[in-house]
Amino acid sequence: MSTAKQEIMNLLATMPDDCSLEDILYKLYVIAEIKRSDDHVDAHGTISHTEAERRLNKWLNP
Template structure:
């Protein structure tokens, strides 16, 4: 398992040399949100694609 510092290093290496501080902050924000979402889905469960489509279909029929 990577540490937070490892994740940041990997992110920085993947960004272009001319990226801005704002670019870095945005990418860190996105990584954090994805990690939290994944952890929440593991802990609480998640809906399948078919379940989501059925729920959305009910809303779209109106």
């Protein structure tokens, strides 16, 4: 498991030299949101496709 500092250094190594601060911040935001989602799945699990369709059906077919 890498540290946050290592992850940032790896990210910077893959980005072009002329990238903007906004580009870097956006990539960091995306990485943080993916990690947050993974943590949520680990803590709460997921639902099946069939269950998702059942729950969405009331919104899609009123």
